[in-house]
Amino acid sequence: MFGGKAQLLPLRLFELKSLKLENRSRNEAQIRALCASAYLGDERLLCRVLGRYKMFVDSKDIGLSSHLLLDGYWEMWLTEALADVVKPGMTAVDIGANLGYFTMVMADLVGPEGAVHAFEPNPRLVERLEQSIAVNGFYRQARVHAQALGDREGSFRLVVPEGEPKNGYLLPVSQGEEGLQTRRLDSYDELLDADVIKIDADTSEWAIWRGMTKLLARRRPITIFLEFAAARYADPSAFLDEILSHDLSLNVVDFERGVIPITRDEILASDDGLDIMLVLSR
Numbered sequence: 001m002f003g004g005k006a007q008l009l010p011l012r013l014f015e016l017k018s019l020k021l022e023n024r025s026r027n028e029a030q031i032r033a034l035c036a037s038a039y040l041g042d043e044r045l046l047c048r049v050l051g052r053y054k055m056f057v058d059s060k061d062i063g064l065s066s067h068l069l070l071d072g073y074w075e076m077w078l079t080e081a082l083a084d085v086v087k088p089g090m091t092a093v094d095i096g097a098n099l100g101y102f103t104m105v106m107a108d109l110v111g112p113e114g115a116v117h118a119f120e121p122n123p124r125l126v127e128r129l130e131q132s133i134a135v136n137g138f139y140r141q142a143r144v145h146a147q148a149l150g151d152r153e154g155s156f157r158l159v160v161p162e163g164e165p166k167n168g169y170l171l172p173v174s175q176g177e178e179g180l181q182t183r184r185l186d187s188y189d190e191l192l193d194a195d196v197i198k199i200d201a202d203t204s205e206w207a208i209w210r211g212m213t214k215l216l217a218r219r220r221p222i223t224i225f226l227e228f229a230a231a232r233y234a235d236p237s238a239f240l241d242e243i244l245s246h247d248l249s250l251n252v253v254d255f256e257r258g259v260i261p262i263t264r265d266e267i268l269a270s271d272d273g274l275d276i277m278l279v280l281s282r
Contacts, residue, residue: 014051016108019083021258024076031072044128046135048072050079053104054135056128062163064099074101078225078277081253082198085223086110091194094118095149095185095208096201098166100129106196107138115141117191121148121158121180122168149201150182151210169202184211192218198225203232206239216246224248224280231273240264248280 014031034051039059047069049055057065067074082102086092086109094103097118107116116138120126126146133142148156148170156170157179173179185191185208192215199205205226216222226243230236244250244264252262259279270276 016083019080021080028073028076035070035072037069045069049101050105054132055099055101055104056131057099058124058128060163061165064166068101077253077255079105081259081279082106082225083109086196089113090196091115091191092196093191093194093198095197095199096120097129098125100132102198103129103142104132104136104138107142110141112140117143117145119145119147119149121146122160122165125165148180148182149185149211150204150207151184152182154182155179156182167202170204186212186214191215193220194222196223200227206233209242221282226278226280227275228267228278229273229275230268237268240267243280248282251279253277253279
C-alpha cells in the first residue's frame with residue numbers, strides 16, 4: 001500500500017526434502033536466490049549455503065568458497081545422493097571435510113539423536129568448520145577431528161595448492177622434519193558401527209580404506225561414498241578388488257541419472273584422470 005509501512009516477508013529457507021534429481025534446476029535457482037554473504041576481515045567470509053546454513057569460508061579459496069558464495073551449493077548430484085541415504089539417528093563420517101559443506105548437510109539430516117564425525121587435517125579449514133558447526137547449532141551432533149587418516153600411524157606433510165585447499169594431499173616427511181600424524185579410522189571405537197561414510201581425500205583414499213578393515217569386517221549395513229580416480233593409485237584394479245572383497249554393491253553417482261550400478265571393468269575403462277564418486281553399500 002502506497003504511503004504505508006513496508007511489510008517484511010519471512011525468509012523461507014530451502015527444504016532438504018526437496019533435494020531430488022527431478023527438481024534439480026528449480027532447486028539450484030531457489031538456492032542461488034537465497035545466497036547472501038558478508039566479509040568479516042582477515043580473509044574470512046560468512047555466507048548462506050544451500051539456502052539454509054551459515055558457513056564461514058575463505059576469500060583465498062578459489063576452488064570451493066567461490067562456488068559457495070555465488071551459487072550456494074557444491075556438487076548437487078552428490079548432495080542429492082547423500083540426502084537420500086542419511087537418515088535421523090545415523091552415525092555419519094565425513095573424511096576430507098574441507099570447509100564442511102557436506103558436514104552441515106549430514107548433521108542436519110542425522111538430527112540431534114545422530115552423530116557426524118568430520119575429519120580434516122588443514123588447521124585453517126578446521127577453524128572455519130568448527131565455527132560453522134557452532135553458528136548452525138550442530139554442536140550436539142557434529143564433532144571435528146583435526147586429524148589425517150591412513151592405514152597406519154605415521155608422519156606426513158600436508159601440501160595445500162595455492163587457492164585450492166580442497167586439493168590438499170599428504171606426502172612423507174623428510175628425515176628430521178615434523179609432520180602430521182596419521183591414524184586409522186578403525187582405531188575410533190565409536191565409529192566401528194558407522195552407517196554412512198564419505199571419503200574425499202586426494203591420493204589418500206586407498207590408505208584410508210586399508211585403515212578401516214575392522215569396521216568393514218563387522219559386515220553391518222553401510223553406505224560408503226568414495227571418490228575414485230584411477231590415476232591416483234599404483235594399481236587401481238587391485239584397489240577395486242579390495243573393495244569388492246567386502247561384499248559391497250558397486251554404484252556410481254552419475255551427474256544426470258543419480259546413483260546407478262557400475263561394473264569394475266567400466267570403472268577401469270573410464271578416463272583414468274577423471275574423479276568419480278563410487279557408492280558402495282551392503
